[in-house]
Amino acid sequence: MRNLVLLLLLSSLACACTDLQFLRSDHPLMPVREYERMIVGRLDADYVGNDNCLGKCHKHEKIFRDFQLSVHGEQIAVETGLPLVNCESCHGPGSLAIANLEGKEKCDFETLLQFDKLPSQAQSLICLKCHSAASTPALHNWAGSIHANSEVSCFDCHKLHQGPQQKASRKEIDALCYGCHQDVRMAFLQFSHHPVPENKMACIDCHDPHGGSQSGSLLGATQKEVCTRCHMQYQGPFVFEHADLTENCGNCHSPHGSPNNPLLNSSQPFLCLQCHSGHLDGFFAPALADQNFKGAFYSRCTDCHSSIHGTDVPSAKGRGSFISR
Template sequence: MIAYGYRLLLALSVLCLPAAMQAQDAGGQEYSREGADTCFACHDDQAMLAIFRTPHAVPSDPNSPFGHGQLQCEACHGPSGDHAGRVRRGQERPPNIAFGSESDTPIDVQNGMCMGCHSSDAGVSWHGNAHDTNEVACADCHTSHAEADPVMMTATQPAVCFDCHAEQRGQTLKPFGHPIRQGEMDCGSCHSTHGGTTESNLARMTLNDTCFQCHAEQRGPLLWEHAPVVEDCSNCHDPHGSNHPGMLTLRAPMLCQGCHSQIGHPSVANDATGLPSGAPSQLLLDRNCMSCHTQVHGSNHPSGSTLMR
């Protein structure tokens, strides 16, 4: 029924198709004579028609592919007159613009079709970012013929990214992590998916600022700062998930001992000569550094210089 309604509507709009639609584009390819109605002769399955329930099919929006006077299917698939025409038995159907990394259409041509209308959405930061330079197509992330585009929704977005980012998929499956698997956060919580000015396309200017969006309590300035915290949260945390509680990159004391020598520390017992034995005391084996140095992120206590209060 819905499709039928649209056919009527399209039939009306065909009467006022722009001149270009009945003519040719610069490459000499012809547009089809009747827009979408031409295509429906062969492409009318439900999956295809779902596009009419998306923001791309708003007849009252003059910028939409199905807006008044627009090129409809061919706004994205390019002039397809030849493709939609008759072919002899055994003859190949002339191609038009098809989408995705598997398609024969060069990625820059595909993306150019989308950018024609969306340069301001994806524009400036898209150019030159890792996805652009590695020839990722808009259509690798975006699905245009589905009522709801999975990459636009938190619960379904990570699966789209995991198609290519298997390493991060593995990390999010580890026992301690952000609630990504639970559908409460997505990759876009920390990444600017169309690109950004930072390494790893982070959502904010620095890695720490990205974390402070949600973890404001770790934001300084504090009276006694812990240098690696101010520098970079990922010195100790793996944001995609970890096998250690607290999403730590290593368990304490190893985490801390990566930077701090234990020689001369109060938790190292002295040997018979009265010099440090070099072996950690029972105190350290049973507990860890944080049982004394509770304020690993820094302290505001006047005598908190050793991060113990």
């Protein structure tokens, strides 16, 4: 009896050891294709290639034609001459879909990956398995981006079968974004606006839809950098800066649109009066003061302070009052 217990103990110890050995050894990751079979829910599904998929079914001729002309269709492996991206790269293994086609109108498409039943992150993984941040630098910030975190997937913006174009074209981008950002459409309808509706620029001139390091998925490292890429004259540094206000152009400007020209958050003099008071000063002041003038300048402040974004030119009192002479 004692021997038996000892034997049991020893054998369980041996098991434990081999288990540990098992943990310590390397395992190859399961190929993505295996996961796809699991998502389909059928481990017997297999990959059959474009010719088999499409040879038996002519429903998708337009999709196939567009696909062949697309950048995806053009990817051919040098060694084998076989396509690197085919229908099954995204739709999953197709053997079951075409298994019993006789006398049927449609293939059994429910045996393919059902994209609309996948959560958005899983949808995106279908693209990310090839478009890693390493292979596609544009997706460097995707993982932490507001879109990725708000259940927006790659397919929401990339309609791959509308034609050969896989990227959203510049002209279509604003309509695409308005689909979910109606309030931004309203802003661009304002009297003063960046010429996005005129197709002279697009949302992606300021935003990266795949995310960025700044708030609002803006391009570049700072807000000023986004704006001065085009408005270089305000980049500075100036001898007389308007404090650190110009670090964020949004302190005075609404980037999309505004009822106040030019893209001002509020009209003058109210914009300035948020932080300054009107004054009776300057060139006319002494003369006016002599006449017991009690008013102040409440007109367009920039009629006199015309270099409001900063200047190297001192004013009469040798200060930086943004008055260009």
